[in-house]
Amino acid sequence: MASSLQYFLFSSLLLFFISPISFAQQSFRPQALVLPVAKDASTLQYLTTINQRTPLVPVSLVVDLGGQFLWVDCEQNYVSSTYRPARCNSAVCSLARANGCGDCFSGPRPGCNNNTCGVSPDNSVTRSATGGEVAQDVVSVQSTNGFNPGRNVTVSNFIFSCAPTSLLKGLASGAKGMAGLGRTRIAFPSQFASAFSFNRKFAICLASSPTSKGVIFFGNSPYVFLPGIDVSQSLAFTPLFINPVSTASAFTQGEPSAEYFIGVRSIKVVEQVVPLNTTLLSIDSQGVGGTKISTVNPYTVLENSIFKAVTEAFVNESASRNITRVAGVAPFDVCFDSANILSTRLGPSVPTIHLIMQNGNVQWSIFGANSMVSVSNDVWCLGFVNGGSNPRTSIVIGGHQLENNLLQFDLATSRLGFTSTLLGRQTTCANFNFTSSP
Ligand SMILES: *[C@@H]1O[C@H](CO)[C@@H](O)[C@H](O)[C@H]1NC(C)=O
Numbered sequence: 001m002a003s004s005l006q007y008f009l010f011s012s013l014l015l016f017f018i019s020p021i022s023f024a025q026q027s028f029r030p031q032a033l034v035l036p037v038a039k040d041a042s043t044l045q046y047l048t049t050i051n052q053r054t055p056l057v058p059v060s061l062v063v064d065l066g067g068q069f070l071w072v073d074c075e076q077n078y079v080s081s082t083y084r085p086a087r088c089n090s091a092v093c094s095l096a097r098a099n100g101c102g103d104c105f106s107g108p109r110p111g112c113n114n115n116t117c118g119v120s121p122d123n124s125v126t127r128s129a130t131g132g133e134v135a136q137d138v139v140s141v142q143s144t145n146g147f148n149p150g151r152n153v154t155v156s157n158f159i160f161s162c163a164p165t166s167l168l169k170g171l172a173s174g175a176k177g178m179a180g181l182g183r184t185r186i187a188f189p190s191q192f193a194s195a196f197s198f199n200r201k202f203a204i205c206l207a208s209s210p211t212s213k214g215v216i217f218f219g220n221s222p223y224v225f226l227p228g229i230d231v232s233q234s235l236a237f238t239p240l241f242i243n244p245v246s247t248a249s250a251f252t253q254g255e256p257s258a259e260y261f262i263g264v265r266s267i268k269v270v271e272q273v274v275p276l277n278t279t280l281l282s283i284d285s286q287g288v289g290g291t292k293i294s295t296v297n298p299y300t301v302l303e304n305s306i307f308k309a310v311t312e313a314f315v316n317e318s319a320s321r322n323i324t325r326v327a328g329v330a331p332f333d334v335c336f337d338s339a340n341i342l343s344t345r346l347g348p349s350v351p352t353i354h355l356i357m358q359n360g361n362v363q364w365s366i367f368g369a370n371s372m373v374s375v376s377n378d379v380w381c382l383g384f385v386n387g388g389s390n391p392r393t394s395i396v397i398g399g400h401q402l403e404n405n406l407l408q409f410d411l412a413t414s415r416l417g418f419t420s421t422l423l424g425r426q427t428t429c430a431n432f433n434f435t436s437s438p
């Protein structure tokens with residue numbers, strides 16, 4: 001009773017909250033949505049595909065976990081009968097926190113209309129931003145019961161930003177923009193939650209091979225991977241933090257970061273606590289320091305002193321196991337001869353790195369499959385890179401370290417749920433059954 005009452009209140013609040021925008025009325029209400037994610041072999045970016053516009057076309061997008069919103073190239077091949085630019089001072093402009101309003105003289109066309117508001121679409125790979133018209137159009141994605149994809153569902157007024165073709169530079173071949181999953185009100189998690197009245201919750205599970213498909217879920221669990229393992233049952237939790245200063249390439253003063261920060265309190269190599277300058281582990285009033293999670297960094301990046309300390313402990317521990325260090329192979333400094341490295345279910349057998357979280361009892365353990373990168377038949381490298389002396393963020397947990405781990409971001413409770421590696425649980429992120437149920 002209590003929970004259904006809460007649910008009722010929550011959905012009425014949501015309806016009230018989104019009333020300025022009319023989302024598609026659906027007779028079918030999905031419990032969750034699912035998107036496939038594939039790794040691009042040459043850029044190591046993670047790509048997803050949504051269907052957008054009228055008629056619907058598949059649009060390939062680089063997944064940007066901390067991205068502010070969806071942006072797509074509207075300059076080339078954007079054809080849609082349902083494209084609607086956001087008029088100045090409209091509710092959509094304020095939801096998008098638009099930073100300007102104006103005219104465009106080379107239109108009208110998608111991305112160039114008079115009396116529209118704009119935001120700053122951000123290519124977080126190259127760290128460049130431009131101006132872009134705020135707009136709405138149809139977006140269609142597959143629903144799921146957590147086991148298989150179900151019928152496609154549509155949001156008729158999905159808010160996004162147009163960008164010029166030039167902003168695609170640096171993205172994987174075929175990508176037409178970026179899918180922002182960050183903590184703003186117009187990023188994917190919040191728009192889907194509003195449209196379908198589910199919790200502001202999503203989960204990512206990246207596959208390690210470019211030939212297999214990982215998955216992003218929006219909404220509630222279960223998250224079931226073959227052979228029938230619901231990994232939402234085995235999450236450890238740690239608080240998510242808001243960085244008060246935007247980390248985007250362009251932003252207005254006072255805007256918080258849309259990225260997901262967590263509290264790493266210390267790092268262990270096997271049982272040894274690595275001595276670190278703990279000041280670097282928290283976010284200061286300038287928004288500097290701390291730990292974030294990123295899908296646009298292929299490997300974890302550590303501030304110079306943290307990098308030195310962690311790699312020293314790792315090299316020392318490896319030496320005691322007769323693992324021989326060899327010359328670095330860019331971008332990695334720390335590499336080993338594979339001769340004395342055994343293979344295990346959790347990847348090459350090397351010292352385990354543990355990230356000890358805010359609550360000292362919770363740890364994220366990084367085994368060989370997530371710590372090591374094979375650069376040749378004879379050489380394994382530690383897949384961490386040196387971020388130099390004064391990086392904006394001290395620890396950026398990158399894609400390689402996220403693969404085959406499921407991470408659930410709960411925006412309502414500001415909490416990250418994570419599994420550590422699924423490889424010890426007899427499944428992988430590539431094991432979602434993408435065959436539609438009949
Ligand atoms: C915007 O309005 C100006 C006149 O104020 C007009 O010259 C221009 O063609 C219009 N542009 C669009 C995209 O409608």
Ligand SMILES: *[C@@H]1O[C@H](CO)[C@@H](O)[C@H](O)[C@H]1NC(C)=O
Nearest residue numbers: 049050051140141142151152
């Ligand atoms: C539903 O979406 C999937 C994945 O985007 C697509 O392959 C399929 O054609 C869509 N089905 C319909 C009936 O539109």
Ligand SMILES: *[C@@H]1O[C@H](CO)[C@@H](O)[C@H](O)[C@H]1NC(C)=O
Nearest residue numbers: 276277278279280289305390
């Ligand atoms: C620790 O890091 C902070 C922030 O970069 C710096 O100001 C301080 O000098 C460092 N302390 C030591 C002992 O290196």
Ligand SMILES: *[C@@H]1O[C@H](CO)[C@@H](O)[C@H](O)[C@H]1NC(C)=O
Nearest residue numbers: 272312313314315316317320
């Ligand atoms: C190196 O390893 C040995 C034993 O494995 C340990 O006693 C020592 O403290 C380590 N030193 C560093 C700097 O990690």
Ligand SMILES: *[C@@H]1O[C@H](CO)[C@@H](O)[C@H](O)[C@H]1NC(C)=O
Nearest residue numbers: 317318319320321322323340
């Ligand atoms: C490492 O190698 C030395 C000499 O080859 C050997 O005596 C020792 O047992 C080896 N240690 C391990 C942990 O394999």
Ligand SMILES: *[C@@H]1O[C@H](CO)[C@@H](O)[C@H](O)[C@H]1NC(C)=O
Nearest residue numbers: 148226433434435436437438
């Ligand atoms: C995947 O799902 C389909 C549709 O429900 C089902 O027929 C099939 O048996 C499943 N595959 C496996 C390997 O379980």
